Structure formats: C-alpha cells, structure tokens
Amino acid sequence: MADHALRLTNVTKTFGDVTAVDDLSFAVGEGEVFGFLGGNGAGKTTSLRMVLDIIRPTSGSISVLGRQPGRENSAQLGFLPEERGLYRAMTAIDTIVYFGRLKGMTAADARHAGLALLDRFGLAANARSTLDKLSKGMAQKVQLAAAVVNRPRLLILDEPFSGLDPVNQGLLEDEIKRAAADGATVVFSTHVMQHAERLCERLLLLAKGQKRFEGTVDDARRLLPAQLTVVAQAPLTDIPGVAAAEERGAAGDGWHEYRLTLAPGVEPGDVLDRVSGAGRRLRRFDERQPSLHDVFLHIVGAQGAHS
C-alpha cells in the first residue's frame, strides 16, 4: 500500500512560454482532506489534470495511489472536473451509471448506488430527467454523484463549490466529510478560503504555479499575528508576547479599549495567563484569529488573489 495517496515531485508544466506549474512538490496522505488553494490562473486545474493523466508534466514525477497516473487508477478515482460537461440528452441516472461502468461497476450496482445518491442530493424525482431539463446546480450534483458512485479511494474535485447555492454548498461539504469518514482521500481545489477553513486537514497555497505554503489550517493562521481587543487600564505592551497596542477609545473610570497585536506564533491564551499572572485586571478580552483569507492575502497579496 502506498504511504501517500498522491505525491508530486518537482513537477513543472509549461505551455509555450507560460509556466503553469513551477517545480511543485507535495504529498497527500491516505485518508486526508486536502485543500488545493490559489487564485485564478495559479495552476490548480493544470496540476489536477496531470494527476488524472489528461495532460503530462513537462518534467517531474507524479504518484497516484502508488502508481503513475494512468487508466489503471481509474477504478479507484473519482473526479469532478472544473468544466461541467455532460451529455445533455442523457438522463441523470443513466449519466451516473455510465460513469460507474467506466470505473468497472456493474450496471445494476451503479444504478443502485446512483439512485441512493440522487435521493441524498434531493434529486430523486429527477432521476429520469434529461440533463438539459435540470438547472446548472442540479446538473452539477449529478456530476458529483457520477464522481463518487464508485466510492473512490481518491476523490479529486476541481472548484466543486462554484455554481452552487449555499444550501448545496453545505450538501457538498457533507459529502466530502462522508467520503473522508468512509476512508477516502479527498483533494479539492478552491479559491474560496472559507470552505478550506471548515474542511481541510491540510492545505497547499499555490501562486503563479509555485507552492507558497503547505500545512494545517492552524499552521497557516500562525503565519499571521493574532489580535486581541481588551479593555484595560494600561496598554499592556510590557507583557511578553504583546508586540503592539493601539488605543481605540476611553471606556470610563480610567479604563481604555486597546487593540493588541501579538508577536507571531504567540497564543492569545498565553497572553491572558501572563496578564493575570502580572496582577493586571481586564474588563474585556476578545480574540480575533486571522482567517485563512487574511493569510492568503498576506502570502500572495491582493493581486495574487484576483489575477
């Protein structure tokens, strides 16, 4: 058994003079939910296409479930492509059965599993509708069902949240958690940090084809200093771990509100302990953890987030 579900080693992909993926290395452990994050044009789709053997790397190597990318992996893979191209004259259930058969399932098994999925996705009544009669979001759920019908060991989802309303985004999150609970490895790309924040064990941040960060959500947060809002009688900059204090206004009776910026890596709870250890009183203590969005902007800049 492979120690990793997926491993890229020094992978580069160029298209003419465009370097879409630039010396990228990372590994995804078996059973992990892994977020592949980056703005438009960062190289996410190109990387995932190489994993699926739709295109080949210019240099470097890829291991998928312990093997090279290729058809041999197909029975154990599930893939939701970014472009939601399906045969529009086919019915929802026939589409799912078609993909199930491609992955080596019997028609009966694929139909049984497909109907259960459509039911779970709120599409039981649409099983025999042709896809051109379904809304975009409904068709996307059919495509998701096609990607998971074979209960893949490695599920790869390219921008799966785009085009779904909030209810269906929640349904997709549940489906990702369900696949993970079932033992699958899930890799999904997104430029929406909130999904990654809620779902990923680890994530990778890509900008201009290059890896800029790989680690847990907490590791990512620790790249930025935490901030606290406190109501105190003095600015607390003498407390170890407090890097800066900005007064935000008077709170009466000699108390003031301060916004404290902690030194990188310092935990708010430790500062609170030190404050009380020093015998200083606080009337209010609110922490503001940096979001993944803040981290993303810090690492790649606003331009990297949108270009």
Ligand SMILES: Nc1ncnc2c1ncn2[C@@H]1O[C@H](COP(=O)(O)OP(=O)(O)OP(=O)(O)O)[C@@H](O)[C@H]1O
């Ligand atoms: N077939 C191709 N021919 C030429 N250039 C390509 C091709 N595919 C991708 N590129 C270029 O490679 C870069 C990375 O594109 P890619 O689609 O991988 O980014 P992405 O991170 O998936 O972005 P998005 O979120 O916009 O889909 C872009 O500059 C893109 O123009």
